[in-house]
Amino acid sequence: MNQLSSFRLLWISQSIANLGDSLYILAIVTFIYNSTGSAAFAGLFPVLRVCAQALSGFSAPLLMDRFRLDFLLWMSEMGQAICFGFMCVLFIALPSHWLIPTVLFLVLGISILHGWGIPARNALAPRLVPPDSLMKANSLLATSDQMVLLVGWSLGGILVAGLGILQVLGITTIMMFLSALALFFVKDPSKIVPSNQKKPKPWDRMKEGWSIILTNPLLRTLSLMEIISGLGESIWAGSIILVFVKGVLHKGEDWWGFINTSHFAGTILGGVLIWKMSKKIENWIIFSMLIGSLGIGVLTMIFALSANPWFALAIALLMGPPYQLRNIAQRTLLQSHTTAEWLSKVLAAFGTLTFVSYGCSVLLMGWIADHCTVQFVYIFTAGLNIISAVLALMAKKNTSI
Incomplete structure (x- = not known):
C-alpha cells in the first residue's frame, strides 16, 4: 500500500473516531446529569477528560520509544473500542449505584488512550504526504474534524433522546472498531524504528x-x-x-x-x-x-x-x-x-x-x-x-x- 492510500485510511479512521467520540461525550454527560440532577457533577466529565489527556501527554514518550507510530495509534483506537464495549456491558449488568464511579473510571482510561493517539496521528501525517502537500493534508484533517464535530453535536442529542444512552454507546463502540480496522492497514513508511539499545531513564525520556x-x-x-x-x-x-x-x-x-x-x-x-x-x-x-x-x-x-x-x-x-x-x-x-x-x-x-x-x-x-x-x-x-x-x-x- 502506498503512502497516499495510508493517508486516506488515516483520514477516514480519524473522522469515524471523532464522530464516535462526540456521540460518546453527549451520552455520558446526559447520563451523569440524569443520574445526579447536578450540572456541576456533570461538569466533572470534561475536567476529568482534560486532566487525563494532559497526563497521557507526559507519558506518551515512553510508548513512542517502544512502538512505531502506526501501531501506537492503532493500539489507542482499539483500546478505546474495547473500553466502550465494556462500558456497554456495565450499563446492562451493573447496579445503578456503582455505575457512575465505574463509568468515570473508564472515562479516565479512554481519555488517556485518546491522548496517546493525538500526537501519534499528527506526527504520522507528515510521513504519509509529500512536504509540499503538508498544509493541504493538515487543512483536510482539520476541516474533517470540524465537520464531524458539527454533525456529532447536532445528531448526538437527537440520537440520545430517540435511541437511549446504551444504544448510542453501542454505536460509538462500532465506530471505534471500524476506526481501528482502517488503521490496521496504515503503514508508517519512516525508517525510524524503536531501538532496543539501552535508553535514558524514564523521566529523562519524558x-x-x-x-x-x-x-x-x-x-x-x-x-x-x-x-x-x-x-x-x-x-x-x-x-x-x-x-x-x-x-x-x-x-x-x-x-x-x-x-x-x-x-x-x-x-x-x-x-x-x-x-x-x-x-x-x-x-x-x-x-x-x-x-x-x-x-x-x-x-x-x-x-x-x-x-x-x-x-x-x-x-x-x-x-x-x-x-x-x-x-x-x-x-x-x-x-x-x-x-x-x-x-x-x-x-x-x-x-x-x-x-x-x-x-x-x-x-x-x-x-x-x-x-x-x-x-x-x-x-x-x-x-x-x-x-x-x-x-x-x-x-x-x-x-x-
Whole structure:
C-alpha cells in the first residue's frame, strides 16, 4: 500500500473516531446529569477528560520509544473500542449505584488512550504526504474534524433522546472498531524504528520533547502562542456562551446552539478555503499565522460589543476562517521545523500544553464571568489573541519563511 492510500485510511479512521467520540461525550454527560440532577457533577466529565489527556501527554514518550507510530495509534483506537464495549456491558449488568464511579473510571482510561493517539496521528501525517502537500493534508484533517464535530453535536442529542444512552454507546463502540480496522492497514513508511539499545531513564525520556521546545527558539515561541491563545478557548463551550446569549443577546438556549453551529460552520468554511489556497499560504505561513491571530482578536472584540443576535451570529461565522488559518499554519510550521525523529515527542509535549491551557481557561473564564461581566470575558480573550499575533512576529525572526 502506498503512502497516499495510508493517508486516506488515516483520514477516514480519524473522522469515524471523532464522530464516535462526540456521540460518546453527549451520552455520558446526559447520563451523569440524569443520574445526579447536578450540572456541576456533570461538569466533572470534561475536567476529568482534560486532566487525563494532559497526563497521557507526559507519558506518551515512553510508548513512542517502544512502538512505531502506526501501531501506537492503532493500539489507542482499539483500546478505546474495547473500553466502550465494556462500558456497554456495565450499563446492562451493573447496579445503578456503582455505575457512575465505574463509568468515570473508564472515562479516565479512554481519555488517556485518546491522548496517546493525538500526537501519534499528527506526527504520522507528515510521513504519509509529500512536504509540499503538508498544509493541504493538515487543512483536510482539520476541516474533517470540524465537520464531524458539527454533525456529532447536532445528531448526538437527537440520537440520545430517540435511541437511549446504551444504544448510542453501542454505536460509538462500532465506530471505534471500524476506526481501528482502517488503521490496521496504515503503514508508517519512516525508517525510524524503536531501538532496543539501552535508553535514558524514564523521566529523562519524558522530558525530551519539552527540552527540544525549550532549546528551539521557534518552537518555544509557538508554544507560548499556544498557551496564551489557549487561555481563551473555553469561551465557545459550556456556560460562558450561554451566559452571553441570555445576558447580552437576550435570547434563549436555542441561540446557544445557533451560535455554536455558526462557529463550527465558519471553521469548516475556513478549512476548505485553506485547502484550496494551501500553496499560496505555505509561502506566507508566518504572515498567515499573524493574520489569523489578529483576525480572531478583532472579531472577538466585535462579538463582545455586539447586542444584535443576528450580527453576533454572522461574526461567529466569520471567526471560523482565521481560527483555522492560525491553527493549521501553526501545526504545519511545527511539523516542518521539527525532525521526524523527535516530532512525536514534541507534539506530545505541545498537546499537554493545549490540554492544560484549556483546563485553566475553563477556570479562568468562569472566574472572570463571575467577578466582572461576560462581555469582559470576550474582550479579555480578544486581548490574548492580539498578544498571540505579536508573538507571531517574534516567530518570524526564528525562521526564514
